[in-house]
Amino acid sequence: MMKKRTPHTAASALAIGAMLTTGAAMAAELGDTQDPIKLAVLEWTGAQVSTQIAGMVLGKAGYTVEYITAGSFPQYSGLSDGTLSATVEIWSNNVGDIYPQALAAGDIENIGSLGLETREGWAYPKFMEEICPGLPDWTALKDPACAAALATTDTLPNGRLLDYPADWGSRSGEIIADNDLPLMAIPGGSEGAMLAELRASVATESPLLLMFWAPHHVLAEIDLGWLDMPPCASDDPDKCVQLPQVEKVVWSGFADKWPAGYEILKLLQVSSSAQEQMMSAILEDGQPLEEVVAAWVEANPDVWQPWIDAAVN
Structure with a gap:
């Protein structure tokens, strides 16, 4: 060492x-x-x-x-x-x-x-509260208009959740399924790619929901909203999003x-x-x-x- x-x-x-x-x-x-x-x-x-x-x-x-x-x-x-x-x-x-x-x-x-x-969970740029009225309440994601705003060609008709990179592991897909949310978790390519997309979203006010954590240095420049997370059905706490x-x-x-x-x-x-x-x-x-x-x-x-x-x- x-x-x-x-x-x-x-x-x-x-x-x-x-x-x-x-x-x-x-x-x-x-x-x-x-x-x-x-x-x-x-x-x-x-x-x-x-x-x-x-x-x-x-x-x-x-x-x-x-x-x-x-x-x-x-x-x-x-x-x-x-x-x-x-x-x-x-x-x-x-x-x-x-x-x-x-x-x-x-x-x-x-x-x-x-x-x-500390924080960990689904986050979004603050302007998303106008696109998905009701945020940070997780039930706002059930609104078809909110899902449509988040949708991409890869996820239609569901909205896209930018998830952690695949090799980090993910709990989001199970939480989406447990709560019958009109979302699809798509892994980010890397932390750097996630940050680039977050900055682009803020700059252009393009809708974005992502799995994220705090403290993080990008939060010194971007004020994120944090979703009140949906219920986790698993008895295994490692499969749920918890406050670290x-x-x-x-x-x-x-x-x-x-x-x-x-x-x-x-x-x-x-x-x-x-x-x-x-x-x-x-x-x-x-x-x-x-x-x-x-x-x-x-x-x-x-x-x-x-x-x-x-x-x-």
Whole structure:
């Protein structure tokens, strides 16, 4: 795994807006400031933002931090044996079997929500509320005029739902069938293709309904409406669209080795709107990730300093 060592005197970080939780931390000793806290760096930009903000704050508190590239599923082995110290953005809809097993064994500890305001489901550009009166109520999709507006030559007489790419898996087709909706789920070619179609829809006010999620950097520029989802008939929650939870997890020995760092990470919170703005700066404007975060940290000590103060005082 690729390692990047960052002393607390040179905090290399990523920008993201964060908010102080209402709970108070227990004052704690710093513990081992020589052995680095090893933070897992995951594949997506949002998680990298969250991880870097965590590392920056820990650095400000006096710790040395290493950023270690780790996959979403392989990270749990590292967290279980202590070769990784913490991961701060675990999505509950992408954990597999190894995560609950590691929790049950006591090898890792869930230290609470990261605070992201998450969404997943069917979304639409706001102008669609004029084309399909009644949105965001899902029953508005039953109106033949709404289905006709969404229809394409591939879906006639049904409306088109732009679904996740085929290799991501899909629950939309079953939900459409369960509720006898006049829609057809058509897989997107890629995330980039979905974003291009969304932007084109907004620019030309061409009807669009799509499966989407938040936080996402495009939401820094486009305000989407979110459908109140139709009922899911399956007893298997994995086949239903649910509100994902985003949690922070540490190695089981973290609190003993870095007591104040443990309290800081428990207090760490990240807002979706700020994360989206940071991701947009990185992905759309091409700004270096570390520079974006460093600028945010420099401008917002009132956000992160209380985490440190609550942990060590």
